Amino acid sequence: MRVLLDTTFSRRGPSGTSVYVDRLGAALEEAGVEVVRAANPRRPAPAGGGVGSAVNLLLDRLWTDVELPRRGRRVGADVIHHPLPARGRGTRCGQVVTVHDLAFVAHPELFDARFRRYAALAHRAAVRGAEAVVCVSHATASELAQHWGVGGERVVVAHHGPGQIEGRGPASRGRGADVDEPGARQGRHLLYVGDDEPRKNLGLALAAHARYREACQADGEPPLELVLAGSARRDGPGVRCEPAPAPARLAELYAGAAALVHPARHEGFGLTALEAMAAGAPVIAAQCPAVVEVCGPAARYVQADDADGLASLLRAVGRDPGLRERMSADGRRRAGVFSWARSARAHIKAYTVAGG
Incomplete structure (x- = not known):
């Protein structure tokens, strides 16, 4: 053919x-x-x-x-x-x-x-x-x-x-991390991958991250920064932009993430969520049919307008290495289906x- x-x-x-x-x-x-x-x-x-x-x-x-x-x-x-x-x-x-x-x-x-x-x-x-x-x-x-x-x-x-990181195992995740310590491969930042078109719902991630920072600071805990990888450009406390990262750099960002934040209101598939799971990054997503189809029970979900709910999940994965490890393992198994x-x-x- x-x-x-x-x-x-x-x-x-x-x-x-x-x-x-x-x-x-x-x-x-x-x-x-x-x-x-x-x-x-x-x-x-x-x-x-x-x-x-x-x-x-x-x-x-x-x-x-x-x-x-x-x-x-x-x-x-x-x-x-x-x-x-x-x-x-x-x-x-x-x-x-x-x-x-x-x-x-x-x-x-x-x-x-x-x-x-x-x-x-x-x-x-x-x-x-x-x-x-x-x-x-x-x-x-x-x-x-x-x-x-x-x-x-x-x-x-x-x-x-999966995209450019198919087949990477745990040892390849998180350059410089101590892979023998539970949770050490992850947890350096929160990650958003994509652009700023309305359906991607970046505003939800930013609002939730701001509330998450407030909660962390009130309890004397250092908040994780939110890295925006791709074409999205937003300024704010604790927000860092990485425009158009090369595939190797994107793989590093996935591997070091406490979670991928995937707030899209609508997707046809959700490739970044699959990439994140394949790299061992936990996924927190707005609930839309395609992303649920891809991530299944491996991800945690919120409604697309629930900034408080998303902030609570960010707090949970940010402070609990055991939760990150469980979500990471679930995500890798789920990614193996594709x-x-x-x-x-x-x-x-x-x-x-x-x-x-």
Whole structure:
């Protein structure tokens, strides 16, 4: 089977999509699939709106609608896989599209009207035109069925595997820590990984951390700082930003964390939560279906507006090495359920449905 995989977003900087594309491509090749990679050669789109963004959207459409199908014909691909919703035209190849989430439908209040219209049009066209649809979780597949009536055999659920830290064992966690002392591998900081878009709900983490600091100081205990790893930029007492950490540095941050704070109101999967569990970091998350699907009983949950509840959990993991060790062990076991090899097998099923 020969699959043309659109790797455009692998070259646009670190993101959940780039991890997905890179790791999936490698796993497919290990499973015996011939993967032909193709990326839009233009530069990444500039931030903001205006004419520049409109031109880039047009160039994106020309790539997915015209150039990618042309390359598919040229290389004799059986299937074209679009890791983000898109639809090529004028091709006899089976087309597979990945739907990561329908947050703009489930939580329209978190997005502006123009984005909602564009996202709905793009997703509907891609799903309608594809021979098979990959959903990254059962939660996303349920949303697709609930909101748009799309389901059946052409919808295949394929969970991600861990990101860049798959397979790391306890000895690799926490450089410089005394691994013989219970809890010493963790507990140096609290960690948030991601950006500051509204659905990620960073404000909950910041509010809870402020209350946690107050409680610690009232009892004469030193509070842990909150590290924001990624593109989020916020200032405040006890808050430190680490912009775009390299994979090795991100692995260190996971390994040294008393907990990953995952306050998102909506996710399609929750890759950072899986990465954290694989690295041995406890996970405290806002309760949303996809994250519960991924983390199961290994995580601790709060409602997405419960700053007091989150602050209490931060206090618990910050002061109790035994709790951290138990959550770490539970998380590693849970993370072991997921792998890119398993994801590749599910994708191959989707390619077969599409005619590959």
